[in-house]
Amino acid sequence: MSKASKKSSDPYVILAETLNLVPNGFPSVEDGTHLKVLKWIFKPEEALLASKLKLPGETIKRLSKRLKMDASELTERLDSMFKKGQVRVFRNKKGKHYALLPFVPGIYEDQINRNNPELVYLIEDYLKKSRGDIVFTSDPPIFRVIPVKQAIKTDLKIHPYSEAATIILNAKSWGIRKCTCRVHQGLIGNRCEYPISVCIETWNEENAFDFSNTTKPITMQAALDYLKEAQDAGLIHTSMNVASGHPYICNCCTCCCNVFRAVHEFGRPNAFVKSDYTLSIDEASCIGCGVCVDRCQLKLLEVKNNICIVTESCIGCGVCVIGCPENALSLIPRNPKEIKRPPKNLIFWMLRRAFKRKINPLKLI
Numbered sequence: 001m002s003k004a005s006k007k008s009s010d011p012y013v014i015l016a017e018t019l020n021l022v023p024n025g026f027p028s029v030e031d032g033t034h035l036k037v038l039k040w041i042f043k044p045e046e047a048l049l050a051s052k053l054k055l056p057g058e059t060i061k062r063l064s065k066r067l068k069m070d071a072s073e074l075t076e077r078l079d080s081m082f083k084k085g086q087v088r089v090f091r092n093k094k095g096k097h098y099a100l101l102p103f104v105p106g107i108y109e110d111q112i113n114r115n116n117p118e119l120v121y122l123i124e125d126y127l128k129k130s131r132g133d134i135v136f137t138s139d140p141p142i143f144r145v146i147p148v149k150q151a152i153k154t155d156l157k158i159h160p161y162s163e164a165a166t167i168i169l170n171a172k173s174w175g176i177r178k179c180t181c182r183v184h185q186g187l188i189g190n191r192c193e194y195p196i197s198v199c200i201e202t203w204n205e206e207n208a209f210d211f212s213n214t215t216k217p218i219t220m221q222a223a224l225d226y227l228k229e230a231q232d233a234g235l236i237h238t239s240m241n242v243a244s245g246h247p248y249i250c251n252c253c254t255c256c257c258n259v260f261r262a263v264h265e266f267g268r269p270n271a272f273v274k275s276d277y278t279l280s281i282d283e284a285s286c287i288g289c290g291v292c293v294d295r296c297q298l299k300l301l302e303v304k305n306n307i308c309i310v311t312e313s314c315i316g317c318g319v320c321v322i323g324c325p326e327n328a329l330s331l332i333p334r335n336p337k338e339i340k341r342p343p344k345n346l347i348f349w350m351l352r353r354a355f356k357r358k359i360n361p362l363k364l365i
Contacts, residue, residue, distance in 0.1 A: 010035075011042075011044045011045070011047040011048040011051070012035045012038045012039055012042070012044070012047050013035065014047070014048065014051045015038055015042065015047040015048070015050055015051040016028060016034055016035060016038060018050075018051040018100070018364070019102065019103050019107075020359075021359055021360075021361050021363070021364055022055065022100070022102045022103075022361060022364065023349070023350040023351075023353035023354045023357065023359070023361060024102040024103065024104060024105075024106070024142060024353070025103075025133070025357065026102075026103040026104075027130045027133035029126065029129040029130050030129075031129065033122070033125050033126045033129050034126055034130070036122055036125075036126075037119075037122050037123060037126050040118065040119050040122055041084070041085075041086065041107065041111060041114075041119070042086060045077075046077075046081055046084075046086055049077060049078070049081070050081065050086055050087055050100065050101075052067060053087060053098060053099055053100035054099065054100060054364055054365060055099060055100050055350075055361070055364045055365055056099065056365060057088065057090060057097030057098060057099030058097060058098060058099070059094060059095050059096065059097055060074060060075050060078075060096070060098070063078075063098060078098045082098075082213070083213055084114060085101075085107060085109075085110025085111050085112070085113065085114065085213070085214065086101070086107065086110075087099065087100070087101055088100070088101045088106070089211070090208070091211070092205065100364060104142070104258075105142070105240075105248070108123065108180065109180045109214075110214055111180070112177065112178055112180050112183060112214050113213060113214060115180075115183055115184060115187055116187065117187050117188055120184045120185075120187050120188050121188065123184070124188075127258055127261075127262065131262075139340075139352075139353075139356050140241050140340070140342065140343055140349060140352055140353060140356075141241050141273060142240070142241060142259075143238050143239070143240070143241055143250075143259055143273050144238060144239055144240070144241040144242075144273070144274075144275070144342060145236060145237065145238055145273055145274050145275040145315050145316060145317050146163070146164045146167075146237035146238060146239055146249065146275065146317075147237070147275045147276075147277050147316055147317055147318040147331055148231055148237065148317065148318035148319065148321065148322055149163050149164070149165065150318070150321070150322055151277075151318025151319075151321035151322055151329075151330065151331045152277060152318070152330070152331045164227055164237045164239075164249050165224060165227065167202060167239065167246045167249060168200070168202060168220060168223045168224055168227065168249070169220070170202075170204075170244075171202035171203060171204060171220070171223075172203065172204055172205055172206045172208075173201075173202065173203040173204075173205060173206055173207060173208035173209055173217070174200065174201070174202055174209075174217070174218050174219065174220055174222065174223040175200070175201040175202075175208070175209035175212065175215035175216060175217050175218060176197055176198075176199065176200060176201070176215065176216050176218050176222070176223070176226055177197070177199045177201060177214050177215045177216065178196050178197050178199065179196055179197075179198060179199050179250070179251070179256070180199075181252075181256040181257045181258055182194065182196050182253070182256045183196065184256070185255070185256040190255070190256070192253055192255045192256055194233055194234075194235060194253045194256075195229060195230065195233055195235075197226075198226055198229060198230040198233075198235065198251040199248065199249075199250055199251065200223050200226055200227060200248060200249040200251070201215050201247065201248045202223070202246060202247060202248065202249070203247065204245060227249065227251075230251035231322070233251075234295050234297070234319050234323070235251035235252060235253055235319075236251070236252045236253070236254075236260070236297060236315075236317045236319060237249055237250075237251060237252075237317065238250045238251075238252050238259070238273065240346065240349070241342045241343070241349065242342050242343055242344070242345050242346055242348075242349050243341065243342045243343065243344050243345065244344065244345050245345045245346055247346075253297060254297040254298055255297075259273060260273070260297070260298070264298060273315060274314075274315040274316055275315065275316035275317065275318075275331075276316065276333060276334055276339045277316035277318070277331035277332060277333060277334060278310075278314045278316050278331065278332065278333075278334050279301075279310045279314045279316070279320065279321070279329060279330075279331060279332075280329070280330050280331070280332040281307070281308050281309075281310060281328060281329055282328045282329070282330075283307050283328075285326045285327065285328035286306075286307050286308050286326060286328040286329075287306065287326055287328075288303045288305075288306030288307055288308065289325065289326070290303050290308075291320075291323050291324060291325060292308055292320035292321075292323060292324055292329060293308070293320075294323075295319050295320045295323045296319065296320050297319065298313070298315065300313050300314055300315075301320060308328070308329070316331055316334070318331050
């Protein structure tokens with residue numbers, strides 16, 4: 001951080017620098033488009049207050065004492081900001097907590113109820129000018145592909161983090177929300193035909209989504225049903241790149257999803273978003289029908305001489321496998337050198353990501 005930025009009194013510069021201290025990151029761009037995005041989402045006083053929040057969250061009692069603000073006024077302001085998707089609110093045994101939201105995943109997705117074309121075009125401009133830096137800047141990646149279980153050879157041991165249904169079964173709360181990426185693209189005339197309400201949220205405490213403005217509480221069985229709907233539609237399961245405590249299962253299309261759009265346009269897909277598996281083709285069974293080519297969202301398959309051919313960029317999602325009428329396709333483990341075990345949980349992910357990005361997020365904790 002430069003000396004000039006340290007002295008800045010601009011609430012949007014302060015918030016941008018705070019968000020970039022979050023391990024997820026919020027890369028700046030030279031012409032200030034990142035600040036234009038924040039100006040659309042936050043009023044100046046909201047941006048300044050958000051920049052003073054901590055990632056783990058605090059009660060109003062603790063916040064009002066630390067910020068030297070009246071508790072009632074602070075509650076009113078933060079509750080209003082929560083409704084706008086600007087801060088995180090959660091409850092535990094100690095009561096209601098208010099916390100800083102990362103930009104992605106977080107603030108961006110929580111604009112779902114406020115979206116309009118102006119914001120969408122600003123974010124599109126920001127993503128283009130930042131060249132997907134949130135996706136590419138460091139290891140570990142934010143997202144991880146979860147393969148379709150039925151696509152993996154049955155004699156293989158599957159890690160729990162590689163099975164979407166297990167993530168749902170291990171949770172205590174479940175929710176469903178609209179896909180922000182598809183809503184965004186629809187607002188600027190690019191709506192695809194994939195289902196829109198298939199973003200599944202999970203949490204390890206009961207009743208976690210009872211007060212959410214963006215997520216509808218559902219049952220475990222309903223979550224499994226939504227997962228099946230997404231699978232049948234040919235969507236790609238993704239989640240946070242951790243071994244346990246997954247907060248969501250996104251069901252992505254490459255036409256709308258900002259992550260897949262970025263990796264497709266700016267880099268090799270499987271260098272940044274992939275599972276531990278890759279595609280195997282039984283050439284004796286393959287008839288070259290091309291169903292798999294149509295189902296592969298990243299267009300990494302082709303038919304040559306009546307045989308399906310896969311490129312080295314396969315992300316191992318398994319969407320092509322479950323559509324094969326001849327059962328000629330399956331997922332097999334990658335070369336062990338290509339497999340990176342995800343961090344144990346979100347805390348370990350943040351520590352590793354902060355270290356790789358050479359930032360010190362301690363002031364946010």
